[in-house]
Amino acid sequence: MTGCATTSPPEAVLAVPAPAQKYAAIVVDAKTGKQLFEMNSTSPRYPASLTKMMTLYLLFEAMDSGRVTKETLIPVSAHAASQPPTKLRFRPGEALDVDSAIRALTVKSANDVAVAVAEYLGGSEEAFAAAMTAKARQIGMLNTVFRNASGLPDDDQHTTARDMAVLGLALRQRFPQYYYYFSATDFMSRGKLVRGHNDLLGRVHGVDGIKTGYIRASGFNIVTSYDADGRRLVVVVMGADTARARNAHVEDLLQRALAPGAGSPQLVFNDP
Template sequence: MTVIAQSLRSGMAALGHCRDIRSGIAPRGVAVALMAALLAPGAVLVASGTALAAAPTFESAGKQAILVDDLTGSVLYAKNADERMAPSSMSKLMTAYVLFDRLKSGRVSISDEFPVSEKAWRMGGSKMFVELNSRVKVEDLIQGIIVQSGNDACVVVAEALAGSEDAFARVMNDTARELGMTGSHFTNASGWPDPEHYMTARDLATLARHIIDEFPEYYKYYSQTEYTYGGIKQGNRNPLLYKDIGVDGMKTGHTEAGGYGLTASMKQGDRRLIMVVNGLSGVNERSNEGERLLSWGMREFENRKLFSAGEVVETAEVWLGDTGTVPLVPARDLVVTIPVADRNSLTAKVVYDGPIPAPIAEGQEIAKLVVDAPGIEPLAVPLVAGQTVTEAGPIGRILAAISHFVSGVAEGGEPQKQP
């Protein structure tokens, strides 16, 4: 196992000076065991979302809450984030996602018109006020769902896309599984109270990220503050849209079972945060708590780009290859979210089981970059081969074997067997 530790200082885009902590050839079993330890629960990949430990303290008034960095997936704050809760109208994010997916695939057009059934027309609660037996354009329905929180608009969409609201709920559940939303179950398109209709704060944050990242052409509707349909003008219920803090979406919710909730997204500069909070006591607390949590996340954390995709982090030794080393590079930009207070304490280790036997394909995962700081759990990020390395010819293999034998004897021990 080869371990190379390096220090990251404030303002540096790349790793600082190298210091060789330990270098050598370990038995493959030991290397596998150490790598497994690095990737054990608590050590996670940046690409799949990371949890921050020992982060700046915060306490939310909500019963459930989560705050996530959109770029890295790092969880900056969580409170009962995996607890089932009544999502109320925040459920409409899934209804919108399914509709956006149909639009993007071309199965539905923004100018299509959907019929209004009696069931849709009779829906209670918040309404778009569609007329019985009329036909409503998809773009109007989008704004009716997002801006006006229309339960009637949700039923119109559900029946048009799946034939019935029950069938559409099955589509919602299938979609949730595809998106990795393991704590959600839908029975209707609007979030109408039902004990079998539930979500988690974490799932809502996951869904919000997918909407923002997959459908930028439709995300714009979430920042719309008002919409008029049938001569009735209604304002967006998201209170943070009316504050100059960078919030540009997404959806409120309220039922007796769930209390007052809000899924919101804030963008300042290159950073975007996604917040979910639920179980609050009223509209004022929802507004104040949402702003407080998002502002805290922007203030106390920052994103740091360590390496660009393809940038050489380190070189690894190669065994019996046509070259003695191979560059180690990240497959994509490496960005980490860290507490601002710990920005000068970031360290990194390159870990690999080496020397790495040839042949090695370009893009093959062969190492890990383990990033650590006082305020975060260690992050283990894959590093791949920056170039292809073929096997050495017969003479090269003989010379490599002799070289390794001489090196092993010079160090006072028997040369170890190679893979």
């Protein structure tokens, strides 16, 4: 990723939907790596369920290597089944195939499935989290530490908006054959339709993924990919007070980044 664009005129003011200590954002041109906008993008933040992007990265690697296929069954342990919502409420001893596991993670952000994947690939969630952190370093995420596969609260689990942009870029570049999973808005699970959390999909022109996340400590997070009209962008927003404010901010950042001669707008923080 290269340096930030020049600052736009003073009249370009962008309202920030979060207190300063939680907010972070970055916009990157996915074709060139150029950083079009950033604010607090290297400050530590809690990733919440954006964590599952790395869980999926390692699962996609396992598919590429032939270690698993879409039909491979992943067992659900008592530990996995005990995770708090959001989850699909599998019982200990049940299993799901890899294809369903991917959809459960991308669409529903299911914590029980994230742990089941971690245990299957890593032997334990702790060992898998160590592999996640090692992979983060390998792909250029310099300020990220993972302690679990789901993004559930852990004081030692942290990332940055910049690192999440790196991961979003890497997922598309490394696994274009699996990237369609991030565009799904629902899927069938055990005969029931499960709907997702990413309201930008199907509503905002050009948005084709990636992942949302929320825990109380992080606020509302999202990594969004845009691919249309010859432009390809990755937008990360972290720490918004509501999902609606987060989504509106993503739309605003996209509009400004796509505008002719766009630069980095000034920022006005909303009250907490």
